Amino acid sequence: MFCLHNLRKLCAAIDAFAATCIAACISKSRTKTDIVIFADASTQHPDNFPTISSCKAGVLKNREKQVDHLASISSSQVKNSQCEPALVQIKAERDPEKLFLLFNKNAENRLVVENRYVFEDTISRLVGAHRFDLVEDLLEHQKKLRQGRREGFIVRVIMLYGRAKMPDHALRTFEQMDLIGCRRTIKSFNATLKVLSENMKFEEAQMLFDEGVSKFGIELDQISYNIIIKVLCDMGSLDKAYLVMVEMEKKGQKPDVVTYTSLISAFYKHGRHKKLVMVCGTLCYLKVVHQI
Numbered sequence: 001m002f003c004l005h006n007l008r009k010l011c012a013a014i015d016a017f018a019a020t021c022i023a024a025c026i027s028k029s030r031t032k033t034d035i036v037i038f039a040d041a042s043t044q045h046p047d048n049f050p051t052i053s054s055c056k057a058g059v060l061k062n063r064e065k066q067v068d069h070l071a072s073i074s075s076s077q078v079k080n081s082q083c084e085p086a087l088v089q090i091k092a093e094r095d096p097e098k099l100f101l102l103f104n105k106n107a108e109n110r111l112v113v114e115n116r117y118v119f120e121d122t123i124s125r126l127v128g129a130h131r132f133d134l135v136e137d138l139l140e141h142q143k144k145l146r147q148g149r150r151e152g153f154i155v156r157v158i159m160l161y162g163r164a165k166m167p168d169h170a171l172r173t174f175e176q177m178d179l180i181g182c183r184r185t186i187k188s189f190n191a192t193l194k195v196l197s198e199n200m201k202f203e204e205a206q207m208l209f210d211e212g213v214s215k216f217g218i219e220l221d222q223i224s225y226n227i228i229i230k231v232l233c234d235m236g237s238l239d240k241a242y243l244v245m246v247e248m249e250k251k252g253q254k255p256d257v258v259t260y261t262s263l264i265s266a267f268y269k270h271g272r273h274k275k276l277v278m279v280c281g282t283l284c285y286l287k288v289v290h291q292i
Contacts, residue, residue, distance in 0.1 A: 086112050090122060096129040100138055113147060120160065127164045135164050143173065149181045155191045162195030170195040171204060189218045193227045197234075205231045220251070226258045233266035238275065241266065 086106045093099040103122050106112040113119065126135045139157050147153045154177060161170035174192040177184050189212060196205035209228045212218040225248040232241035241263060245255055267276040 087115065087118055090118055096126055096131045096134060099125060100131070100134040103138060104141060107141060107145060108147075113142070116156070119156065120163070123160045123164055132164065132166065135160075135166065136169060139169075139173075143180055151177075151182055151185060151188055154180075154182050155188050158188065158191045158195060162198060165199060167195050167199035167201045167204070171201075171208070184216055184218065186218055186221055186224065189216065190221070190223045190227065193224060197227055197231050200234075202231050202235045206235075220253070222248075222253045222256065225251075225253055226256070226262065229259060230262045233262050236270070238263075238266055238270060238272060242275070242278075 086102070086109055090099065090102055090106070090112065093102055099122060103112070123135055123138070126132075126138070139160060142148060143154070143157060148157075154173065158170045158173050161167065161173065170192055174184070174188055177188065189208075193205055193208055196202075196208065205228065209220075209224065209231075212220055212224065218224075225244060229241045229244050229248075232238070232244060245259055245263060248255060248259070264276060264280070267273075
């Protein structure tokens with residue numbers, strides 16, 4: 001008979017053997033399953049796994065975004081250039097025809113038209129490019145606008161024609177002022193007289209001076225007399241210049257430093273010393289010398 005102690009040992013051995021067999025079977029079964037699962041996993045991808053085609057699509061999409069971004073920047077720059085102030089655009093333009101078109105586009109823009117520097121600079125650049133046709137078109141167009149009814153503006157046009165060495169256009173502008181609804185005064189008259197003098201149109205200047213009162217109803221002032229005296233001196237008509245000075249005083253326009261300088265310089269230059277002394281005596285009598 002087995003004793004109780006031996007029986008317990010036998011049961012423990014049986015349990016250990018059974019546990020070992022069970023563990024060995026489980027381990028073998030799991031190894032095969034893992035191999036199958038790994039093989040299946042190597043041929044399948046998760047739903048969010050990036051494929052080659054999806055990568056290509058992503059690259060193309062990024063390129064399209066970059067192109068759109070550059071296009072938006074370019075359009076923004078173009079828009080900004082179009083919104084630039086007219087003064088900046090006119091100053092930066094170097095092509096004569098584009099400059100002419102740009103100025104005409106802003107013909108009624110007061111910031112442009114009333115800016116004396118921009119106006120004069122535009123005319124100077126057109127003259128520098130020898131585009132006198134554009135100078136005429138620009139100024140004639142300006143005369144037809146509402147600002148052309150102001151004498152101050154017409155005086156500017158006359159002076160700009162003078163700067164462009166187009167004195168005939170300046171004279172025509174003065175003569176046609178009534179046609180554009182602009183009243184003539186001594187200001188526009190003297191401006192025209194000065195342009196003719198500076199451009200050595202002496203005969204035209206003398207004719208305009210003679211017709212000032214009779215044809216245009218202009219009351220001559222000190223500036224008018226001084227301009228024509230300078231014209232006569234430049235022409236060499238010194239005696240006539242002297243007579244104009246005398247007439248000037250009779251009309252209530254006293255000779256001044258400008259009168260004195262023109263006559264004295266002309267008589268001295270031509271060696272007319274006796275007449276020079278006479279002029280000085282006359283000027284002293286008229287109390288002009290003390291102003292010098």
